[in-house]
Amino acid sequence: LKDKYVGQIAGAADEAALEAVRLAALGKKGEISLMMRSLGGMSPEERQSFGPALNALKTELSDAIAARRDALAEAALEKRLAREWVDVTQPPRPQPEGTIHPISQVMEEVIAIFADLGYAVAEGPQIETDWYNFDALNIPAEHPSRTEMDTFYMHRDPGDNRPPHVLRTHTSPVQIRYMEQHGVPCRIIAPGRVYRADYDQTHTPMFHQYEGLCIDRDVSMANLKWTLEEFCRAFFEVDGVELRFRASHFPFTEPSAEVDIRCSWEGGQLKIGEGDDWLEILGSGMVHPKVLAAAGVDPDKWQGFAFGMGIDRIAMLKYGIPDLRAFFDSDLRWLRHYGFRT
Ligand code: PHE
Secondary structure (H helix, E strand, C coil): CHHHHHHHHHHCCCHHHHHHHHHHHHCCCCHHHHHHHHHHHCCHHHHHHHHHHHHHHHHHHHHHHHHHHHHHHHHHHHHHHHHCCCCCCCCCCCCCCCCECHHHHHHHHHHHHHHHCCCEECCCCCEEEHHHHCHHHCCCCCCCHHHHCCCCECCCCCCCCCCCEEECCCCCHHHHHHHHHHCCCEEEEEEEEEECCCCECCECCEEEEEEEEEEECCCCHHHHHHHHHHHHHHHHCCCCCCEEEEEEEECCEEEEEEEEEEEEEECCEEEECCCCEEEEEEEEEEECHHHHHHCCCCCCCCEEEEEEEEHHHHHHHHHCCCCHHHHHCCCHHHHHHHCECC
């Protein structure tokens, strides 16, 4: 009996065959198990001699099966290792790789430049209450700029008494939110998405702005001018940038200025810093006392400037991108052409 099973165990070619042998010998209805059960019907003397022998046989076969199982597993692994191997000297296959979108790239550049000037980055929600988007910025309900901005209003069911919400039309509400939360003095830029119902070659219903805000004891318009010039020099990488401050009007700044940058269009090629053309790049001014007060800041003690610049606009200027709408078309050929490699 022993020789029979030891022979079968040694001859089992794989785990399944080995398991079949185990069942035949030691399974519930296996030969040896049945013999163990028949011990009950034997005389005490017979049991004395058969019992220990059977037990020893059972142990021996179990051990042999376990050993064989290990050997089979080992052999299988060896076989796999011989078959599956990687030639590390092979050159890798080219992987398609994404690019950084020009808007993301420009946001990072702007943040890095202002970080050097001591500005932190702040953010606010894109779905904004009309209080933060308008009222706190000194734009009362009947003010024409509420309609001029082509605001997207969030739908409200009758009886909904939450405050009215809009898709923010500019990043200026972040001024209020930041000063409310962190107080003054402060120096921040707030990049993000803004929304206006407008669509043509130079307008998309969603676009990007960043807001700048600098509040301290005696910040002046001169500091604003220096800051913007410093930024443009670094961003456009030209020493001779020239900015033109044009008197303008925003409800949330007084005085207000729109700022143009000197440029030339030669043969459709835009050059920053030379020529006789001017291109508007941002709105700015000294933060209105009412805006400071709305954010809980004492306008008798604090003052400062704010500005809002179109990120998409300056990205077009810096990288010579002719149509704003292409930014959001997700055309892979466009993205490969204008995108940045990491
Ligand atoms: N919020 C203004 C706009 O979107 C820009 C601006 C920001 C002007 C801050 C002055 C100060 O047009």
